[in-house]
Every structure is written in structure tokens, then in C-alpha cells.
Amino acid sequence: MNDEVFPAVAADAAERLAVHWRALAAAELPVVPSGPPGTTLKALPEEPPERGEDLAEILDDTWRTIVPQLVHWQHPGFLGWFPTSNSPASVLAELVTAGLGVQGMMWSSSPAATELEQRVCDWLARALALPQRFAHSCGQGGGVIQDSASSAVLVAVAAALHRASRGRWREHGTEGRHRVYCTGQTNSCVPKSVRIAGAGEAVRVPLLPGTHAMDPAALAARMDADRSAGRIPAAVVATVGTTATCAADPVPEIGTVCRERGVWLHVDAAYAGSAALCPEFREVNAGLEHADSYAVNAHKWMRTGTPCSVLWVADRTALTDAMGLTASYLDNPAGEPRTVVDFKDWQVPLGRPMRALKLWYVMRAHGLEGLRETIRHDVRLAALLAGLIEEEPGFEVVAHRLGLVVFRRDGDARTRELAERLTGDPGVLCTPATVDGRPVLRAALGSPYTDEAAVRRIWSTIRRTAAAQD
Amino acid sequence: MNDEVFPAVAADAAERLAVHWRALAAAELPVVPSGPPGTTLKALPEEPPERGEDLAEILDDTWRTIVPQLVHWQHPGFLGWFPTSNSPASVLAELVTAGLGVQGMMWSSSPAATELEQRVCDWLARALALPQRFAHSCGQGGGVIQDSASSAVLVAVAAALHRASRGRWREHGTEGRHRVYCTGQTNSCVPKSVRIAGAGEAVRVPLLPGTHAMDPAALAARMDADRSAGRIPAAVVATVGTTATCAADPVPEIGTVCRERGVWLHVDAAYAGSAALCPEFREVNAGLEHADSYAVNAHKWMRTGTPCSVLWVADRTALTDAMGLTASYLDNPAGEPRTVVDFKDWQVPLGRPMRALKLWYVMRAHGLEGLRETIRHDVRLAALLAGLIEEEPGFEVVAHRLGLVVFRRDGDARTRELAERLTGDPGVLCTPATVDGRPVLRAALGSPYTDEAAVRRIWSTIRRTAAAQD
Incomplete structure (x- = not known):
């Protein structure tokens, strides 16, 4: 039936979504809901329905029960965390993906699902000007879509532990x-992934003085000291674009330390x-030839709905040796060449x-x-916001890079109070954070509907809220 | 634009999907594609498009390039692996989910996303008659949707390692x-998840003689020997419904061994x-009070598109202590009660x-x-198929439980040859496997379009293929 x-009903849903997007674009909805904890729980029956409904x-x-209690990540006033992007193209694809209902664990379980992923990861590697060796077409490396950057770190660390232990890890674990x-x-998801991989607490390398970036000399010293103490340095996770301030670890120097x-x-x-x-922003790739x-x-930041985290490896066998599994019900069909890719061996899930x-x-x-224009648009808006903040007495820009602006008021108590007063504002969502031990507010541009007028509106809300404090 | x-265009996509489903229901499409490896790769340009397309x-x-090279998991002749189910309701929800484009890592990042998940997990716990303590409403436990059973095992093992090490694991890992x-x-995804959690190769406990189920006495002996040898038994993964034969480990007895x-x-x-x-099938829950x-x-097997793996824990703090992370940009807003659930602490991804x-x-x-009728329908069809196989001279049913039928021909070479000849058949997909060292074929019912006529058609294909061998 x-x-x-x-x-x-799907056409109706699509029409409702279009109306919803227009309402977001016009900022007619609040960015955060006003209901207290339990609002949705109370609205939902305690018993599951016995009979089917239309x-x-x-x-x-x-739209009655769920939508009013969502934070609208696509709202023009949403500047929280980092953006989770979206676009009609992505939504359309999710509809088609769900409707086709296939499973791509192995090449043979849906050849086009695997080959499309190989090609699209190669496309993206080329678009980002990544080193050639990350491409499937080069035969050694390749890309795979994970459900999160956390999972990408987890499988990378697993491969690193496998390699560093010369395979002993598969049988004996990390042995401390x-x-x-x-x-x-x-990002805190990195030490969490390291912990889940059984490698314990990740070692925190000191920062270059006056920066939020890793000190490569301190890294080298720490690794050498660990090795002298009988420990095995297995992996370094460098970040390009930290969550707090969008800082970048010096990948070229770190790469040299790692390679040596x-x-x-x-x-x-x-x-x-x-x-x-x-x-013009390709410096973010510097040093990737060592990764x-x-x-x-x-x-x-690529208009693709969550989750879509792309991981590339330079040597796919390091990954598949660590993550591979075998079972008679997963054997490839007779006669199938061993050159096909089975993505089950590139990820945690089967x-x-x-x-x-x-x-x-x-x-x-x-x-x-179009994707470049999205990036440039958000970078321009961040520059606009940073400029407005800098012009304002009593405000200070703490960090400004790409689409992120981190700022504070003069006085930590005032910054903290501003953050609290802004919580729950219907027109703007900024995430409070701590930088160098002092409270700040983060504004990350990225909603598809944020434009210059929205930035000026957001800034006037922040300014008005700050003025009301004083 | x-x-x-x-x-x-979404309405057009929905219409195409409806046509596609009708074609599947009528078995007008082959269940497996005929193109050799590389067919899709060749059809896709090597360069990413510079300009946008409609x-x-x-x-x-x-529909031109991808659909013809998919394995159709919703085809009435699809009996491979275990089903990946689907339904119009699930597809509609995926459209709406994608369109709303929110992120539910924390309660405060979208309250309704979190509370809906709490309520739906509680509904399902009740519908499955799980022990009360797995419900969010009881305050200690709760359910969470993971992306796979593999990830569910991974986070459960991580929580177990945390508990068994009294928290030392967070800092020092598993220490071998x-x-x-x-x-x-x-399922091979379990030892893989154990390995990824850094616990090395999972210990394989012997089976009860003449079964495919774990021997609880052997488990107890093995654990006690390990403990005597200075090792720490941290977790047991029992399976209800193994992949090869749908066997069930004796959870009540295993539970007693674990609890002691x-x-x-x-x-x-x-x-x-x-x-x-x-x-009538609730015996699959026996012993869960110890889990x-x-x-x-x-x-x-619940008409919900992949991924939707539901994990329940009896003690949520064991999980969140192991998986929790903190960072200033993830602090809950001031005044938010600590009773809200932040699902980022129940899973690997942030x-x-x-x-x-x-x-x-x-x-x-x-x-x-309706969901019960789906189960009963597939169980009836499996019984029909098992009956047809049993009546046929030269065929043998190796295992038959719920919707799974495992069978073979008289003679391993013949079974192997039958599996090979069936590979690529446009009307049926069975997965070959090995049981007790001998080749078998698995037929798992679960496509929404498989009916009695389809089962008879599938069986006549298998019979005809077998006859052609002889």
C-alpha cells in the first residue's frame, strides 16, 4: 500500500522542505528552540503504535512535533561549532540512495556503489590538488567515505598500530x-579515537610558542625519548584547521619528523x-606528500549532507591488512579479479x-x-564579521582564519556573560569556547543562507546584547 | 537555483523509485548486474566537472549509469548474506532527515533529534520485550542507534575494557x-571490532558438540585459565542468529558464567x-537479563533502510565513561540539566x-x-523453501531457522559447482558459505517483494541449474 x-507523499515532503528552506533563508524560524528538556519526549506517546498509520x-x-524542537543548522544565524552543510543536490541523492536500498560492503555486493565511490574520491583528490598517490587510479592508495573524521582517525590509527607492530597488533593488541x-x-574526537583503538591517552605535544600549532622539534624530542624508554611511536595526528581557532599544525616539518x-x-x-x-587557499595542503x-x-564545507567524511590513504594495503576480515560467506565469487576494492576492509562497519x-x-x-564560490563566499563573510568586530571598542578578534572568527569582549566575565545572554537567542547561535585559558565566542560561517545582510543582523544582535550587559 | x-525533481525521483520498485516486484530486473569489473568506472569521466549541471x-x-550495475538487494530473488531491508516509510524519512540537515551530537545541538531517539529506542525495547533496565525511561540504561552491529560491538567492548581495567584503559590502553x-x-565483524579496540585476537571458545553454539562450560574454563595466567577476561560476545546457520549461543548459561x-x-x-x-519467537531473548x-x-529485518543498528546498554555510565570526551567548544549551555543525553558519548563519531x-x-x-507480519511472512517463506529442498532427492537442508535456509547437494563438488553456476543468475542470488568444513548455499528471506510464487520460481531455477550439472 x-x-x-x-x-x-514524497512530493509533499519535498514541497514542505522547500517551504522550510525559504523560511530559514528569511530567518522566519528561530535558530534554537525554546522548549525545555523533555519537550519532545512529552509530546511522543510512551507506547509504540500497534497499528500502522498513514x-x-x-x-x-x-512538522508539528519534531521541527519546532530542532536547532536549525542551515539557518543564516547558525554560526555554531563547524557547519554541517547541505544542498538540494545532496538531499535528492539521499532520497535516491535510500530508495535504491543497496549495500556496498563488497564490490560484488553492488559493483556500481564501489566504483562510483572510487571515482568520486579520485575526483575530489584532484579537485583538492592532493598528491597523486592518494588516488585509486594510481593503484596503491585511494579514498573511502567514512561516517566521520573520528572514524577516519580510528582506522588510520589502527593501520598505524598494525604497521608499527609489524602485524603483531592484530593478535596481541597494543600491549601498552x-x-x-x-x-x-x-579536536577531542582524536584522543577519543586513539583511546578506542586501545592506544591509551594520546601524547600531547607542546605548541610552538605564541601559536596553537604543534612544535615539530618538541614532537621529535618526545618521540625519541619515548623510543629510548622502550615505547613505540606509531602515529602522529596533525590538524589543519583546529576547532578552537582554525590553527594549522606545520605539516611539512611534522612530515619530515615522521618520515625519518x-x-x-x-x-x-x-x-x-x-x-x-x-x-588561493591551497596552502592548507602543504606537506601532504609526507602524509x-x-x-x-x-x-x-562542501554542500554535502552529513555524514560524508572522505579519508585517503597512500598505501591501501596498510589499511586493508589491518581492517580486513575473512569469512566463508564473504568470499568473493569465483573468477572475480583480486583487483576489485571491497570497502568493508577500509572501515569499521561490515x-x-x-x-x-x-x-x-x-x-x-x-x-x-560552484563549490569554490561557496568557500569564497563564506571567507568573505567571515572577513566582514571580523572587520565589524575589530572596529567595535571593547571587542577583540582572537583568531580569524578562513570562515572562522573567534572573538571576545574586554574582560572574561563580560565575555562569559555575553555567551550566556546569547544562548537561546532566536537569531544567532555562536559556540562558546576557551582559548589560552580565556573564554571566547566562535562564529563559523557556512549556512547556505547566510549573506552580508545576515552577518550585519547577527552583529547588531551581538552588539545590542553586549550593550544591554553594560 | x-x-x-x-x-x-524530487517528485520525479520519487516517481522513478516507485517505477523501480514495481519492476523489482515483477522481477523485471536482474538481481545481479552482468558488467565486468570496471564497467561503472569506464562510464564515469576521469575529471570532475568544472561547471554545475542540472x-x-x-x-x-x-538510471543510465549506476542502477544497471547494482545488485538489487530489494529484488524478490535476493537471498544473499542477510537482508538489508527497506520500505517507503524509511525512504520518506531519509528524505526528510536529509532535508532538515541537523546534527544530533548533543542534546543542545538538536533537542528533538536526541529525545526522539530516546523514545524510539524505548519503543523498540518494549516491542521486543527486552528487560526494563535497557530503557531510557528507567534512568540507568538506554538505547542508541549505531551505524552497524560492528560499531555496536566496538563501543560495547570499549566500555567493557574500561570497566575491567577500572578506568586504567583510558590512559594506558589494553596493555596486552x-x-x-x-x-x-x-560474525567476522566481531573479532575485527575486538581487534580495532586494541584487545588483539578474540578468543574462540569451543562449541557445544554437534552444534554451532558456544559451550558455556568451556567458556568458564577458558576464562578461569586466562585469569590464572594473569590475563583479564573483559567481555564475551554471544550471538543470537549466527550468519552461517542462524545458531544461537546459550545466553542464559553464558550470562551466568559472565555474572559470576x-x-x-x-x-x-x-x-x-x-x-x-x-x-512466538521471543525465545531469542532468553537470558538477556544477564546482558x-x-x-x-x-x-x-525491520523495514528500515541501512544503517540502523540499535544498541542498548543496561548501565549507560559504563559506556559514557569510556566514550565521553570533553572540550570547551562542546560544553553544555549554562543551566542545562545534567540529565540530558548527549549521544556523542555513546558512539565513536562526534x-x-x-x-x-x-x-x-x-x-x-x-x-x-505490520512489522510482526513481515517476520511471519518471511519465516513462512523460509519454511516453504526448506520443505521444497527436503523433498528433492540429492539435496539436503543443513540448517533452517527463522528466515534462513542453508542447504547443499549430495557431494561437495556438486554443491560448489551449483554455487558457481548460480553466480550471476539474473533471477536468484544465494551466498555460498562453509559449514563444518563443507560447502553450502545460504538463502535468507527478507526482500519486501518475495512471495510464494517467487520462492517457487527461485527453487525451480536452483533445481534446473542443478539438473544441468548432472
Whole structure:
């Protein structure tokens, strides 16, 4: 029955979404909901329904019960965390992906799902001007879509542990000897992934004085001291575009330190990596020729809905040796060449949806031109906001890079109070954070509907809120 | 621009999907494509497009280039691996989820996304008659949607390692001392997840003689020997519904062994767990009162598209202590009660889409009645197929439980040859496997379009193919 009503109800849903996007674009909805914890729980029955209901009724209820209690990440006033991007092309692809309902764990479980992912990852590697060896077409490396930058780090660290232990890790685990390095500015999902991989607490390497970037000499010293103490440096996670201030670790120097010591270098460019679509921002790729793996979240700044985190490795066998599994029910069919890619061996999960369709739709619908224009647009808006803040007495820009502006008021108590007063504002969402021990506010541009007028509106809200404090 | 054309092109996509489903239902499409490796790669340009294209053109190209090279998991002749289920309700929800484009890592990053997930997991726990303590509403435990049963095992093992090491694991990793136990019949994703968690090779516990189920006495002996040798038994992964034969480890006895030793018990019921929707199959839940965590894939047998793997834990703090992370940019807003759930601390990734909407749509659209009827329908079809095989001279049913039928011909060479000849058949896909060292074929019912006529057609294809061998 549902098969028959589906086209009409899906068309209705698409129309509602279009209306919703127009309402967001016009800032007619609040960016954050006002209901206290439990609002949605209370609105939902405690018992699951015994009998089926019409899809149209469920759709209605979505807009009645769910939508009013969402934070609208696509709202022009949404400047929180880093953006989770979106576009009609991506949404259309999600519809088609779900409708086709295939599973791409192995080449043989849906050949086009695998080959499309290989090609789209190669496209993106080329668009970002990544080193050739990250391409599937070069035969050694290749890209794969993960569900998050966290998972990308996790599989990279697993491959590094496998390599550093010469395979002993598969049988014996980490044995408490392996070390993974990052900094205190690294996104917290990185030490978490290192911990989940059984490597314990990631070593925090000191920063270059006066920066938020890793000190390569301190890294080398720390690794050498660890090795002298009988420990095994296995991997370094360098960040290009930290969450707090969009700082970049010096990948060229870190790469040299890693290469000299045979240590795996993973570069996490979850947010900032997308900027390399534009030649003028391609410095974010500096040093990648030394990296063993590299990840960027297309769902952050490439108009592709979450999740779509692309991980590239220079040597795919290091990854598949670590992550591979065998079982008689997963044997490839007789006669199938061993050259096909089975993405189950490139990730944690066994199963996987057709992950590449949405990135294919987005790259084709926007073209590289369109994606570059998105980046440039957001960078321009960030510069506008940073300029407005700098002109304002009593305000200070703490960091400003690409689409991120980090700022504070004169006085930590005032900054903290401003952050609190802004919480729940219907027109703007900034994320509070701490930089060098002092409170700041982060504003990350990236909503598809944020324009110059929206930035001026946001700034006037912040200014008015600050004035009301004083 | 794309915003404006979206409703029309999405309606077109929905109509194409409906046509596609009708073609599948009528078995007008081959279940497996005939193109050799590289067919899709060759059809896709090597260079990414510089300029944007129309969504309508990309949609056309999807049906021209991608669809013909997919394995159709929703085809009535698809009996491979375990099903990846689907339904119009799930597809509609994926469209809405993508269109709303929110991120549910924390309660405050989209309250309704979190609370809907809490409620839907509680609904499902009740529908499956799981122990009360797995419910969010009980305050100690709760459910969370993971991307796969593999990830569910990974986070359960991480929590177990944390508990077994009294928190030392967070800092020092596994130190090569912790052990996780399963059997040789456990899905290969389980030892893989154990390995990724840094616990090395999972210990394979012997089977009860003449079965494919774990021997609880052998488990106890193995754990005690390991403990005497200075190792730390951390977790047992019991399976209800193994991939090869749908066997069930004796959870009640294993639970007693684990409880006596303070060892974490995770029950992986990825496939068979859904059967508990029906009172007559509720035996699959036996012993769950001893389990620390339990997972079932709603995307296998509950009409919900992949990924939708639901994990419940009895003690949420064991999980969040292990998986939690802190960072100033992830602080909860001032005044937010600590009772809200932040699902980032229940999973590997930091970010996450609104995962629960599709399970909500499916449970409401089908009702528990409808979901039970799906299970019963597939169990009836499996019985029909098993009966047809048993009546046939020279064929033997090796295992038959719920929706899975495992069979072979008389003679391993003949079985192997039958599997090879069936590979690439346009009307049927069975997965070859090995049981007790001998080749078999697996037939797992679960496509929404498989009916009695389809089963008879499939069987006549298998019979005809076998006859052609002789």
C-alpha cells in the first residue's frame, strides 16, 4: 500500500522542505528552540503504535512535533561549532540512495556503489590538488567515505598500530607500548579515537610558542625519548584547521619528523581541507606528500549532507591488512579479479549504504566552480564579521582564519556573560569556547543562507546584547 | 537555483523509485548486474566537472549509469548474506532527515533529534520485550542507534575494557592483558571490532558438540585459565542468529558464567533479534537479563533502510565513561540539566545525523502488527523453501531457522559447482558459505517483494541449474 502512496507523499515532503528552506533563508524560524528538556519526549506517546498509520499523518506530525524542537543548522544565524552543510543536490541523492536500498560492503555486493565511490574520491583528490598517490587510479592508495573524521582517525590509527607492530597488533593488541601524538588543540574526537583503538591517552605535544600549532622539534624530542624508554611511536595526528581557532599544525616539518622515524602521519583537515578547492587557499595542503592518510569532511564545507567524511590513504594495503576480515560467506565469487576494492576492509562497519551518490550529485550539480564560490563566499563573510568586530571598542578578534572568527569582549566575565545572554537567542547561535585559558565566542560561517545582510543582523544582535550587559 | 527546482525533481525521483520498485516486484530486473569489473568506472569521466549541471540530468544519468550495475538487494530473488531491508516509510524519512540537515551530537545541538531517539529506542525495547533496565525511561540504561552491529560491538567492548581495567584503559590502553571471547561461528565483524579496540585476537571458545553454539562450560574454563595466567577476561560476545546457520549461543548459561566473574556480556542479535517482535519467537531473548548490552539491526529485518543498528546498554555510565570526551567548544549551555543525553558519548563519531527519524516513521507506518507480519511472512517463506529442498532427492537442508535456509547437494563438488553456476543468475542470488568444513548455499528471506510464487520460481531455477550439472 505504501508503495502506491509514496510518490505523492514524497512530493509533499519535498514541497514542505522547500517551504522550510525559504523560511530559514528569511530567518522566519528561530535558530534554537525554546522548549525545555523533555519537550519532545512529552509530546511522543510512551507506547509504540500497534497499528500502522498513514505516511501523510506522520509527515504532518514531523512538522508539528519534531521541527519546532530542532536547532536549525542551515539557518543564516547558525554560526555554531563547524557547519554541517547541505544542498538540494545532496538531499535528492539521499532520497535516491535510500530508495535504491543497496549495500556496498563488497564490490560484488553492488559493483556500481564501489566504483562510483572510487571515482568520486579520485575526483575530489584532484579537485583538492592532493598528491597523486592518494588516488585509486594510481593503484596503491585511494579514498573511502567514512561516517566521520573520528572514524577516519580510528582506522588510520589502527593501520598505524598494525604497521608499527609489524602485524603483531592484530593478535596481541597494543600491549601498552604504542604511542600516538597530537596537541592539546586537536579536536577531542582524536584522543577519543586513539583511546578506542586501545592506544591509551594520546601524547600531547607542546605548541610552538605564541601559536596553537604543534612544535615539530618538541614532537621529535618526545618521540625519541619515548623510543629510548622502550615505547613505540606509531602515529602522529596533525590538524589543519583546529576547532578552537582554525590553527594549522606545520605539516611539512611534522612530515619530515615522521618520515625519518617511520611513523604514520594522519592529517585531519575535517573543516579547513575543503578550502583547498580554491587555488588561493591551497596552502592548507602543504606537506601532504609526507602524509600516510588525510581526511576532510565533505559534510562540513562542501554542500554535502552529513555524514560524508572522505579519508585517503597512500598505501591501501596498510589499511586493508589491518581492517580486513575473512569469512566463508564473504568470499568473493569465483573468477572475480583480486583487483576489485571491497570497502568493508577500509572501515569499521561490515555493511555500508551506497555512500558516494550524494557526493557525486553535489560535485556535478555545483561543479568545482560552484563549490569554490561557496568557500569564497563564506571567507568573505567571515572577513566582514571580523572587520565589524575589530572596529567595535571593547571587542577583540582572537583568531580569524578562513570562515572562522573567534572573538571576545574586554574582560572574561563580560565575555562569559555575553555567551550566556546569547544562548537561546532566536537569531544567532555562536559556540562558546576557551582559548589560552580565556573564554571566547566562535562564529563559523557556512549556512547556505547566510549573506552580508545576515552577518550585519547577527552583529547588531551581538552588539545590542553586549550593550544591554553594560 | 537548485532550491527552486528541488520539489519537481524530487517528485520525479520519487516517481522513478516507485517505477523501480514495481519492476523489482515483477522481477523485471536482474538481481545481479552482468558488467565486468570496471564497467561503472569506464562510464564515469576521469575529471570532475568544472561547471554545475542540472539535477534532472544527474538523475537521468543515475538510471543510465549506476542502477544497471547494482545488485538489487530489494529484488524478490535476493537471498544473499542477510537482508538489508527497506520500505517507503524509511525512504520518506531519509528524505526528510536529509532535508532538515541537523546534527544530533548533543542534546543542545538538536533537542528533538536526541529525545526522539530516546523514545524510539524505548519503543523498540518494549516491542521486543527486552528487560526494563535497557530503557531510557528507567534512568540507568538506554538505547542508541549505531551505524552497524560492528560499531555496536566496538563501543560495547570499549566500555567493557574500561570497566575491567577500572578506568586504567583510558590512559594506558589494553596493555596486552585483556581478553574478549566469542566462537568461530561469530560474525567476522566481531573479532575485527575486538581487534580495532586494541584487545588483539578474540578468543574462540569451543562449541557445544554437534552444534554451532558456544559451550558455556568451556567458556568458564577458558576464562578461569586466562585469569590464572594473569590475563583479564573483559567481555564475551554471544550471538543470537549466527550468519552461517542462524545458531544461537546459550545466553542464559553464558550470562551466568559472565555474572559470576564480573565480565561484560554483549549479545549480538543483529539478524535474529527482530524476530522477538513476535511472541512466538521471543525465545531469542532468553537470558538477556544477564546482558550488559544488546544489539539488533533494524536495517536487517525491520523495514528500515541501512544503517540502523540499535544498541542498548543496561548501565549507560559504563559506556559514557569510556566514550565521553570533553572540550570547551562542546560544553553544555549554562543551566542545562545534567540529565540530558548527549549521544556523542555513546558512539565513536562526534557528529551524527538525526538517526531516529526513519525508525520512527517505520514503526508508525507499519505498526507493530505490520512489522510482526513481515517476520511471519518471511519465516513462512523460509519454511516453504526448506520443505521444497527436503523433498528433492540429492539435496539436503543443513540448517533452517527463522528466515534462513542453508542447504547443499549430495557431494561437495556438486554443491560448489551449483554455487558457481548460480553466480550471476539474473533471477536468484544465494551466498555460498562453509559449514563444518563443507560447502553450502545460504538463502535468507527478507526482500519486501518475495512471495510464494517467487520462492517457487527461485527453487525451480536452483533445481534446473542443478539438473544441468548432472
